[in-house]
Amino acid sequence: MCGDHSNGRVDRPFRACSKSGVDLRRCDPPGGRRLARGAGSLDPRRTGVRGTAWMRRRRNLMTRLRHRPALDVRVEIRGELPREEAEYARARALATAAALGPDTHALRLRLTRSRNRSVTRPALAQADVELAGVGPVRVQLATGTARESVDLVLGTLAGRAVRLREQGDIGFAVAYESAYRPQFADRPLAQRRIARHKAVVLARRGPEQAVLELLALDRRFHLFADAATGRDGLVHRCTPGGTVELCAAGTSAMPPLDLAEAARRLWLTGRPFVGWTDPGDHRARVLYRRFDGHYGLIAPVSEGRIGAGTLSAQD
Template sequence: MTRLRHRPALDVRVEIRGELPREDAEYARIRSSALVTDLGPDAHEARLRLTRPLDRSVTRPAVAQASVELAGVGRVRVELAAVTVRDAVDLALGTLAGRANRLRELGDLGLATAYESSYRPQYAPRPLAERRIVRRKSVLLARRTPEQATREMLALDYRFHLFSDALTGQDSVVHRRPANGGFRLVRAHSAARLGGSGLPLTESPHPAPRLDLPGAARQLWLTCWPFVFHTDSTEGRGQVLYRRYDGHYGLITPIADPR
């Protein structure tokens, strides 16, 4: 007797932020389901979040954040923006499919992803006096080597990645350097010489600055950087204050390992 193996029900979720026409929302759901089907049985837990802010100061207001879990690979994610919702859906899901297939087949995204996409969402202008920390996220930092953290950052399409450095145990950040397509490592307290790496990864000779939140916000404003990695003024843990696309700020702080 031949037993038929049925694929479990696909876990595909579409989240809408703001008001979108019903036809666009349905289009997003259909395209998301098709993506998971096309990627094969090792793809599951697909997520698509659509945002269309009312702010008309940006030229690409429709933002699509798409991700999928691949067995043996992990989570792959992209966040891109376009003029219309359907264009953003097609752009994000098409890019996600390409990255997922490359990771699955080659195990590496390649260095082309080191450069910032021209379709990355734009920051909405917001007066300094109105900016607030509207999201606070506490995370248990994954223990990674700098190279592992960098490759994970690329797979998740982040500008920076906060992690626990496996070489020193320090809170650390790797981030993109779009001007030259490279990456930079900053540790919370001290520098340590990097070993060999297949990536264009350099290390800051200086530890993260010790700042309180007003000081970090001031540096973020003065430099126009997308984020500021610093150690807090009480416990000395590394944390990241970053710019959100809505013009406000977000804060990522580590929590102690319960072990």
């Protein structure tokens, strides 16, 4: 406590702002200039500012601190995981988001522990980040332990984000079929079902832009609406080699099928997905394998939010 005891009055210092952690005694006013030379406080008895003017400046400063944009970092844990591993994942996600710089809007990390004994790398980590002026970047990898998966996926995500920011793409040199690609759980055919049905509004893209999004989002396939023709298109990675193939709805590459025939082809070929054209509305459809052994179905619609639900199209 400090003050002037000559007049029997004690000056009490202002408290720090609990939400921002900033000591108001050491803050400049909103105009960026101290109210009095050498004054480190907004105390009206020291600055000479009286009454409502001082309160208005203090309120403006508090509002500015309260509405400062915050980085959105979310960590989702699925399955049984020790508390120490979950805390480690949260700490690494926060550190990665801070290291990527101020243009990072949001970072998501999802850690899944598989119980299926057929999966030799049960710790699946999926991470995506939204960069201002660049767009989303996504990586999904799997290892034997949760901590190793977190380190690997966040390190890969940071590297791809930096390259995408500096060079505009992550390049075809990315090892798509690496030793850390997530595995599909071995589930009996009689137990498989369509566990997820996504209705999406396809964004209008050129083929080149669709390929860039395919690579940046670490997908096996990517649906889009061709900006020139308006037809539904599909770009996907071919294995081995990692080359990209472009297909269009209504062509021989995406023939007219029904859902039952598409599921039969998906089972017989063992491919990660099957694309076809629906005979009713002549729009593209994709039936894909999920990592839990079930299936997922993507069907374009005409109304809604563009790209809704497509960031995790192969989870």
